[in-house]
Amino acid sequence: MSKEIKKTITINPIARVHGDATMTLEIKGDKIIRARTTSLYVRGFEKILVGRDPLDAPYLTQRICGICSAAHGVAASLALENMAQAKVPNNGLLLRNIAFAVDIIMNHITFLYVLALPDYFRPPSVSPLVPNPTKDYRLPAQYNQQLGQSYLQALTMRAIAHQLAALWSGKAPHQHGMLAGGFPLPPTAERVLESLSLLAQLKGFIIDRMLPDLELVGEFYPEYWLLGQGYGRLISYPTFPLDNRGTTVFKGGRVVAGKVLPLCPDKITEDVTRSWYRGGEEAPATGHTDIEPDKDGAYSWIKAPRYQGLPYETGPLARMWINGYWRRGLSALDRLMARAVEAKLIVNLIEDWLNQIQLRAPTFKPIKLPREGRGLGLTGAMRGALGHWVEIRGGRIAHYQIITPSAWNYSPADAKGQPGPVEKALEKTPVADPDNPVEAGRILRSFDPCYSCAVHTVTAKQEKLWRVL
Amino acid sequence: MLFPLVKTMWGKAGRLLKQADFRRLLRAGKNTYSFLADMLLPEVKRSWQPKDRLPVIWVEALSCTGDTISFENSLNPGSWEILTELIDLRYHYMLMAASGNDAMDVMYDVANSEQGRFILIVEGAVPIGDKERFTIVGTKRGIAGFETPDELLTAYDAISYLGRRARHVMAVGSCATWGGPSAAYPNPAGCVGVQKALPKRRVINVPGCPAHADWMVGTLAHLVLYGEPEIDAYGRPTDFFGQTIHNLCTRRQHFENGIFARKLGDPGCYYRLGCKGPVTFADCPIRRWNNTSNWPVEDNTPCIGCTAPGFPDEMEPFFHHLPDIKLPNITTTATAVAKAVAAVTAAGIGTHLAVTWGSGHLAKTIKRGLPLRQKPPRAGLTGKISNVLRSQKSLWYPDSNGKWDR
Numbered sequence: 118m119s120k121e122i123k124k125t126i127t128i129n130p131i132a133r134v135h136g137d138a139t140m141t142l143e144i145k146g147d148k149i150i151r152a153r154t155t156s157l158y159v160r161g162f163e164k165i166l167v168g169r170d171p172l173d174a175p176y177l178t179q180r181i182c183g184i185c186s187a188a189h190g191v192a193a194s195l196a197l198e199n200m201a202q203a204k205v206p207n208n209g210l211l212l213r214n215i216a217f218a219v220d221i222i223m224n225h226i227t228f229l230y231v232l233a234l235p236d237y238f239r240p241p242s243v244s245p246l247v248p249n250p251t252k253d254y255r256l257p258a259q260y261n262q263q264l265g266q267s268y269l270q271a272l273t274m275r276a277i278a279h280q281l282a283a284l285w286s287g288k289a290p291h292q293h294g295m296l297a298g299g300f301p302l303p304p305t306a307e308r309v310l311e312s313l314s315l316l317a318q319l320k321g322f323i324i325d326r327m328l329p330d331l332e333l334v335g336e337f338y339p340e341y342w343l344l345g346q347g348y349g350r351l352i353s354y355p356t357f358p359l360d361n362r363g364t365t366v367f368k369g370g371r372v373v374a375g376k377v378l379p380l381c382p383d384k385i386t387e388d389v390t391r392s393w394y395r396g397g398e399e400a401p402a403t404g405h406t407d408i409e410p411d412k413d414g415a416y417s418w419i420k421a422p423r424y425q426g427l428p429y430e431t432g433p434l435a436r437m438w439i440n441g442y443w444r445r446g447l448s449a450l451d452r453l454m455a456r457a458v459e460a461k462l463i464v465n466l467i468e469d470w471l472n473q474i475q476l477r478a479p480t481f482k483p484i485k486l487p488r489e490g491r492g493l494g495l496t497g498a499m500r501g502a503l504g505h506w507v508e509i510r511g512g513r514i515a516h517y518q519i520i521t522p523s524a525w526n527y528s529p530a531d532a533k534g535q536p537g538p539v540e541k542a543l544e545k546t547p548v549a550d551p552d553n554p555v556e557a558g559r560i561l562r563s564f565d566p567c568y569s570c571a572v573h574t575v576t577a578k579q580e581k582l583w584r585v586l
Numbered sequence: 587m588l589f590p591l592v593k594t595m596w597g598k599a600g601r602l603l604k605q606a607d608f609r610r611l612l613r614a615g616k617n618t619y620s621f622l623a624d625m626l627l628p629e630v631k632r633s634w635q636p637k638d639r640l641p642v643i644w645v646e647a648l649s650c651t652g653d654t655i656s657f658e659n660s661l662n663p664g665s666w667e668i669l670t671e672l673i674d675l676r677y678h679y680m681l682m683a684a685s686g687n688d689a690m691d692v693m694y695d696v697a698n699s700e701q702g703r704f705i706l707i708v709e710g711a712v713p714i715g716d717k718e719r720f721t722i723v724g725t726k727r728g729i730a731g732f733e734t735p736d737e738l739l740t741a742y743d744a745i746s747y748l749g750r751r752a753r754h755v756m757a758v759g760s761c762a763t764w765g766g767p768s769a770a771y772p773n774p775a776g777c778v779g780v781q782k783a784l785p786k787r788r789v790i791n792v793p794g795c796p797a798h799a800d801w802m803v804g805t806l807a808h809l810v811l812y813g814e815p816e817i818d819a820y821g822r823p824t825d826f827f828g829q830t831i832h833n834l835c836t837r838r839q840h841f842e843n844g845i846f847a848r849k850l851g852d853p854g855c856y857y858r859l860g861c862k863g864p865v866t867f868a869d870c871p872i873r874r875w876n877n878t879s880n881w882p883v884e885d886n887t888p889c890i891g892c893t894a895p896g897f898p899d900e901m902e903p904f905f906h907h908l909p910d911i912k913l914p915n916i917t918t919t920a921t922a923v924a925k926a927v928a929a930v931t932a933a934g935i936g937t938h939l940a941v942t943w944g945s946g947h948l949a950k951t952i953k954r955g956l957p958l959r960q961k962p963p964r965a966g967l968t969g970k971i972s973n974v975l976r977s978q979k980s981l982w983y984p985d986s987n988g989k990w991d992r
């Protein structure tokens with residue numbers, strides 16, 4: 118065999134992801150041998166939260182991410198309720214679930230059509246959809262047109278999903294209904310009815326468009342049922358609480374080698390060996406985030422969350438696998454499919470919840486926060502496992518740590534040299550054109566990247582410029 | 587329904603509707619749009635020439651992408667109509683199909699071939715100074731004319747390069763206008779708003795967290811059709827930000843009559859639960875959010891003042907009616923800062939209260955006292971803070987060694 122050429126390419130910026138990011142690929146012959154994903158910005162939300170009124174956290178943390186705002190609102194509310202040992206009225210939990218679930222639908226529609234599918238179908242020739250990212254478009258004209266129509270419809274549908282969220286939550290993104298203690302808006306028959314009508318449109322779109330469209334993609338791009346498999350270890354947190362005893366619609370857990378195992382949040386740590394932060398492996402309840410920009414070998418602003426020292430992938434695929442709704446495989450297309458399957462499940466759930474709402478039952482009960490205390494809020498967000506760890510002292514936030522789903526997925530390598538799940542999934546991927554590795558883009562996007570969420574924090578004292586890859 | 591109307595005016599070069607009328611429509615609720623648009627629709631179809639759309643470059647600095655999400659929430663006109671008929675969105679980090687060099691080339695092509703014609707929209711705050719490289723938005727592709735020699739394109743580099751060449755610069759969202767949540771104390775990434783980063787250029791500020799789709803689309807439409815809109819001292823279009831929430835609020839009569847909500851979720855005015863409506867300029871109560879479905883006070887929660895300069899620091903705590911002032915170390919200058927900040931928020935509310943003092947039930951309510959959750963800060967700390975501040979709840983803060991001062 119002839120000697121294979123090795124080359125390194127960097128793609129900057131990666132379009133159709135949330136936030137500024139880049140990826141560097143080492144390609145040997147026609148295979149990716151090593152991949153590194155780097156987030157290119159830092160915001161420092163955890164530092165910003167310190168010293169503030171804890172009740173503000175559900176609103177303020179939503180500002181971390183515009184596309185999954187409700188998830189942060191829910192996690193922060195749960196953390197405070199957990200600290201206060203609050204009894205939230207069930208009606209309030211249902212309404213919060215509805216507002217949150219609709220935001221998930223909005224995300225899945227936006228992600229699949231606006232961010233992911235332009236890699237697979239030739240989008241209409243209108244800026245900013247030209248120039249196209251690839252020449253590898255395989256859908257016959259008729260099907261391509263079908264996806265084009267769905268794309269346009271999706272733009273409206275995602276706005277309708279947010280309209281439904283706002284109907285309950287005041288506005289979206291950054292919903293006002295996300296509060297510790299329940300939900301502020303007592304339901305009325307008229308609102309329930311309007312919701313059901315908006316929901317019917319979403320349901321129609323998901324069943325008539327989203328699922329068939331994805332099946333089509335699966336038919337014409339069959340190799341993606343195999344590519345991008347990663348570690349095969351999945352993690353997910355309990356999602357959509359139904360009462361104060363811990364009953365949730367989607368259960369949390371882990372998947373290792375296809376088997377579902379239980380989850381213990383105490384075993385989660387964050388490693389910063391390859392991130393521009395000081396310290397080693399720390400638990401999120403006590404962990405620090407102090408920057409060290411000249412650190413040897415570091416290459417990302419994202420910390421590396423690990424469960425018992427091992428990297429785990431998270432997302433709708435993890436949620437669907439653990440709850441038994443999608444167990445076909447762990448490839449790039451499985452991730453996309455799991456999202457659509459989840460979207461369908463969730464619209465049905467919302468419908469049930471809307472029917473279960475009691476019109477005159479209480480929805481909100483103010484919580485009593487202790488002067489000192491700790492709280493933990495875990496939920497499944499749009500992109501997977503989201504955790505907020507909060508500590509208050511003297512009635513003020515003294516410590517706040519957030520582990521986002523994107524941190525799990527986009528984590529850099531750790532002390533043991535294990536690359537993050539996305540980096541692992543990119544390894545060994547064959548590429549047709551090493552100068553334009555469209556395959557890498559497709560696999561990376563199958564995780565629904567969101568760097569707004571993934572990046573953590575820096576101290577105000579940092580002076581030096583950080584080094585560049 | 588703004589859209590067909592815009593088309594009409596474009597086609598007829600403003601003859602059909604004068605700018606003043608257009609602005610009146612912008613200020614009015616959405617229903618007026620649809621009514622007028624329906625009448626004008628047949629006219630529109632004949633006269634509209636989409637090829638005259640102005641090119642737009644949308645740059646994301648340090649943001650949460652919420653303003654893009656909100657922009658896409660526009661339903662009348664829908665985002666597709668906007669893209670195909672109002673503007674030519676050539677570069678948008680999240681929506682565009684191409685990545686890497688292909689994407690950057692589009693940006694530089696527009697900046698040079700459409701110089702003086704394109705509109706620059708910036709979302710997110712801009713890290714400057716030694717933190718400039720906290721936000722990298724792309725690469726320079728070996729193009730000359732930047733302030734720093736490095737190959738990576740920082741957000742500041744991008745907006746100063748593009749800002750010099752653009753016809754209009756529009757900052758969307760409170761992060762881009764004044765720093766917003768990205769620049770909240772202690773401002774870990776060293777961010778400022780776009781106007782501060784580009785002191786020599788006029789920036790049209792469309793604040794909000796996120797900015798309402800109508801505010802962004804309406805301002806864009808004005809830029810395309812008539813050039814710069816009338817703006818206030820903060821650079822905000824007066825069409826949308828000319829009145830306070832409080833003036834337009836549907837629960838204003840509750841305020842006047844002293845009917846206040848006692849806990850979140852209650853009906854009534856949210857003043858006692860921290861509503862910042864009296865000092866926040868925006869038209870949420872009549873425009874309403876997400877295709878007119880709701881707005882925060884109707885959701886039984888307080889307005890948190892997200893369109894105001896100084897959001898979120900000067901608007902916190904959200905659920906108390908007085909500002910929370912972030913003072914890293916209390917110094918003499920901090921007193922001045924505190925006074926100024928308190929003046930902005932408290933004065934607005936105070937004046938209003940003074941006026942309403944004698945009337946209605948409010949006087950009684952005030953005499954009973956407004957509830958404060960936190961105790962006032964201890965003497966050593968308060969000694970240095972003005973009386974205005976002392977009457978409010980202040981905060982204690984870790985000192986530079988991370989110790990908690992109590």
Ligand code: SF4
Pocket residue numbers: 180181183648649650651652653709710758759760761762766767768794795796797
């Ligand atoms: S202003 Fe608000 S919505 Fe806009 S980028 Fe900042 S945090 Fe996000």
Ligand code: SF4
Pocket residue numbers: 831832833835836837838839841854855856857861862863864883889
């Ligand atoms: S204080 Fe707030 S709720 Fe009360 S009238 Fe003013 S804007 Fe409305």
